[in-house]
Each structure stands twice: as C-alpha cells, then as structure tokens.
Amino acid sequence: MSLCVRSKFALLGPRAAPLGAVYSARNKGSSLGTKGTRLELLRKGTGGRSSFNGIIATIFGSNGFLARYVINALGQTGAMMVLPHRCDPYLMMRLKVAGDLGQIQFHFFDLRDEKSIAAAMQYSNVVINLIGKDQASGNFSLDDVHVKGARSIARLARESGVEKLIHFSALNAAEKPEKLMFAPSKFFSTKWEGEQVVREEFPDAIVFRPSDMYGHEDRFVRYYSGQWRCNYSVMPLWKGGRKIYKAPVFVGDVARAVVEAINQKGNEGETYQAVGPKLYELRSLMRYISQLLEREMHLYDLRFDPLFMAKISYAELFKNPKMSWERLRREHTSDTIYGEIKTIEDLGVRLTEIEDRFPFEFQYFRVYQFEDPLSFRPNFVEPPPAIRY
Secondary structure, three states: OOHHHHHHOHHHOOOHHHHHHHHHHHOOOOOOOOOOOOHHHHOEOOOOOOOEOOOEEEEEOOOOHHHHHHHHHHHHOOOEEEEEEOOOHHHOHHHHHHOOOOOEEEEEOOOOOHHHHHHHHOOOOEEEEOOOOOOOOOOOOHHHHHHHHHHHHHHHHHHOOOOEEEEEOOOOOOOOOOEEOOEEOHHHHHHHHHHHHHHHHOOOOEEEEEOOEEOOOOOOHHHHHOHHHHOOOEEEEHHHHOOOEEOOEEHHHHHHHHHHHHHOOOOOOOEEEEOOOOEEEHHHHHHHHHHHOOOOOEEEEHHHOHHHHHHHHHHHHOOOOOOOHHHHHHHOOOOOOOOOOEEHHHHOOOOOOHHHHHHHHHHHHOOOOOOOOOOOOHHHOOOOOEEOO
C-alpha cells in the first residue's frame, strides 16, 4: 500500500487500513449505501465478538455511563466501533476489550472542531450521539453540548453519508418546561431544542428519550446513596415526594434497544421513550431505597429546610458535579409517558423490574455490608406500589 493510502486511513489504526482500501477499490458506485459501500460483502465470522457484522459505528460520548453498555452490546454482535474522546487515552483503554483485535478504534476530537468530528465518522454507517451534561461547566454550557454540538454531529453525519443516526434526548424534554424550584429546567429545554435541530439536519434520525437510568457507576444509585443527597438520616424532597412519579429504567435495557434500533429496518425518523415498566411515586421509591440501604431515612418537605437549600447553592457555586439546583429540578419532575409515542418495548426489549436489580445495585452502599453480610435479605424487602402506564 502506498504512503498516501496509509496516511488516509491512519485515523482508524493499522487494522482499519485494509478495510478502508477494500471499500474504495471494490465498491465504488454501489446502490446499497449512501457511502458507496457494500458492507455485507465484508462480513466475516459466525457472529459474536470475533466476527464483523458490517456495522461501523461512531459513538460520541463514549466514555460516559450509558456508552459502556452500548459499546459492550454492540461488541457482542461483532460491530466495529470508533470511539471519539477528548480525555486521557488511558481512561479509554478499558473499552478495548469490548471487541476483538482491531474492532475498537479510538480517535481524539473536540466538539467545537468540525474537522475532527467529520474525521471520526468518515468510514461509519452508524453514528450514535450520547453526549450530554447535567449542568454547565466552565468549558461548555448546556446549549453548547445539547444544541450546537448535536447540530454539528447531525449535519456532518448527513454530509458524510451516514445511514443511521441515533440521538439521545431526555424523557421530559419540553420547549417550555414547568417552573420548579424558582426556575424552569435548562436541561430539559436544551434537550428539546437539540431534538429539533437534529431533525432539521438529519430528518431520519432515531431519537431516544430515556428516563433516569440505573446500573453500575450510574448517577441514580450513587446519587441517592451518597451523603450529598441522603444527608445522613434525612432525605429532603420537594413537597415530600408526593404526587411525583418516576419510571427508572435499567441501563442494560436501553443498550439492547440501541442495538435493536440499528438492526431493524424501516424505523427511520422514529422516537422511542426509554422508560421502565412501571411508574412509582417518588416518596414510595425513596422508602424502598432506604430499606435496601438499611437506613432509617426521614422524608420531609425540602421547601422547609433552608440549611439544605444553602448547601445546594454552595455546591452549585463551586460547580460540584454531585449536586445542583438543576439536578433537583430533574429529580422532582414527574415522568410523562405519551401513549402515542413508542417505547423500547416496541423494539422487542423485555424490561427489567426494579425489584430484580435494585437489591444488587444498592448492596454495595449498605451501612453494615461488611460487618454482617448475612443480615441483608433482599427478597424480603417489599417493593413499592407501582402504576402501570
């Protein structure tokens, strides 16, 4: 291979160079793909991590919580993945084992650098945008990430000839979110605007609207188990958590839904609500969590606790990622599930009940997990009353 061809495919590593060369030499002018490629001719193996199923997916936000599950689920099917990142490369190395040798490729990028975004997806037929922020930081505002960044990825994906774009929004995203705790949620409004710009740039994009996701290293289990939120033996909730309903979803179910959305045909332009099988009142859900944690937590109205409100303002002033007013607004907004919009069950995903996962997820945060490991009997903790939507 000549030096110019090697430099052209250097972005995806040495194993990707022959693959790119096959694309260019054998499949020019093909009618089966917008990129002029016939990926099915390159499929190899009987399935699994040591195969190649013809999918090359660029996953933005690949070092995030959800991305780890999506990468693992795609790796099980034999997909090749390009993982753009802007962190230290050593923080990405653990994802290398999700696929066989040469299946996982890393690429440095910056969300404001469109050349690096385009380079990361130039050989891909699937792009997944998992980039999101809970609160603004010194480098990026919520608008920079959820709107401007989403628009750039969607536009460049269309210009690159990507066949499927999967964009992640939020369940309660709205143009004008309900005013809660003295202000509307900026997170929900920017997520809504991000949906609109993605539809403008890539009309066939598949949009997922997830509720709170739980799993290992999440921002749900660790959030409610941490001292910033639990406040030792008390749990302040807006209006005591009454008449606030949540439908948390297991992150593994969402990852399987992404794989199904990629593999299924005829779902271009669809929107899916990624929610759990049942709705729970927030107050009942917190009581269930307190029993799993073996803590006697007193639930009361947050509005009558000025010390806790001062604690939140202090945390937000110093950009504490564990707590902010924005996070509390999201927490106390009831999950609205629309019957006319499909859920991930329509993709063939069997949803996981919280009583099947919560005891396992919360056991590492119990107070006496090391002193008396036999004292905890998760099967005898009564789950909270639920509402089926």
